Amino acid sequence: MGAVQPHIRIQTADFDVAAEIARLTGGRRDIGAVVTFTGLCRDEAGRLSALELEHYPGMAEAEVLRIAGDACIRWPLQGITVIHRYGKLEPGDNIVLVVTASTHRQAAFDAACFVMDFLKSRAPFWKREHAAGGAAGEWVAAREADEAAIANWRK
Amino acid sequence: MKLIYFAWVRERIGRTEEEVDLPAHVETVSDLLKWLKHRGEEYENALQHPEAIRVAINQEHVDHGERLAGAHEIALFPPMTGG
Numbered sequence: 001m002g003a004v005q006p007h008i009r010i011q012t013a014d015f016d017v018a019a020e021i022a023r024l025t026g027g028r029r030d031i032g033a034v035v036t037f038t039g040l041c042r043d044e045a046g047r048l049s050a051l052e053l054e055h056y057p058g059m060a061e062a063e064v065l066r067i068a069g070d071a072c073i074r075w076p077l078q079g080i081t082v083i084h085r086y087g088k089l090e091p092g093d094n095i096v097l098v099v100t101a102s103t104h105r106q107a108a109f110d111a112a113c114f115v116m117d118f119l120k121s122r123a124p125f126w127k128r129e130h131a132a133g134g135a136a137g138e139w140v141a142a143r144e145a146d147e148a149a150i151a152n153w154r155k
Numbered sequence: 156m157k158l159i160y161f162a163w164v165r166e167r168i169g170r171t172e173e174e175v176d177l178p179a180h181v182e183t184v185s186d187l188l189k190w191l192k193h194r195g196e197e198y199e200n201a202l203q204h205p206e207a208i209r210v211a212i213n214q215e216h217v218d219h220g221e222r223l224a225g226a227h228e229i230a231l232f233p234p235m236t237g238g
Contacts, residue, residue: 039238054161058214063214084237127236139162
């Protein structure tokens with residue numbers, strides 16, 4: 001399984017989930033399970049007009065690659081893709097995509113969950129809220145539950 | 156030594172990056188945070204709770220006890236909120 005090369009993209013552009021699944025499965029007959037997770041920008045009951053995502057260029061790619069690489073060591077994956085957007089995103093827009101492919105579903109589910117848990121509190125991205133009125137508002141505070149989710153994987 | 160700042164750390168300090176010459180007694184991340192805090196009101200404001208600041212050396216996460224030897228790029232930022 002060491003041959004799996006994670007596909008990582010940090011970009012402003014949107015992504016196409018179907019195309020990203022096809023990138024992992026195209027021309028192969030050995031993949032039995034593909035799990036995708038898509039994170040979207042939400043309006044928090046009408047309170048927000050946008051989220052602005054800042055990132056640390058260079059480290060964002062490196063850290064996401066480290067996380068995806070760790071997933072490849074823990075589970076027998078046949079492919080893994082992680083795409084994270086930055087810039088100003090509106091409610092309904094895609095923010096992040098994780099695609100995992102494996103022979104059986106459990107590895108694909110678990111690896112996708114692991115990658116998302118680590119992305120949340122280890123990938124250098126920061127969200128700032130834009131209120132419905134249009135003004136740039138507060139930076140989103142980190143949630144303790146995100147840190148706890150990471151601790152669970154270390155048990 | 157290049158220091159870079161992100162999110163509200165960047166906003167409170169009022170700059171995205173800077174070059175600094177560290178005195179010899181600044182040996183660890185923790186020493187660096189203490190030293191920076193005394194550089195002015197904006198640093199004091201950004202680093203008033205040093206335990207809340209996350210640090211990366213050469214684009215890898217480190218603990219506050221990490222030594223700075225070999226660092227060419229040190230980033231300071233709040234807890235991350237991506238995903």
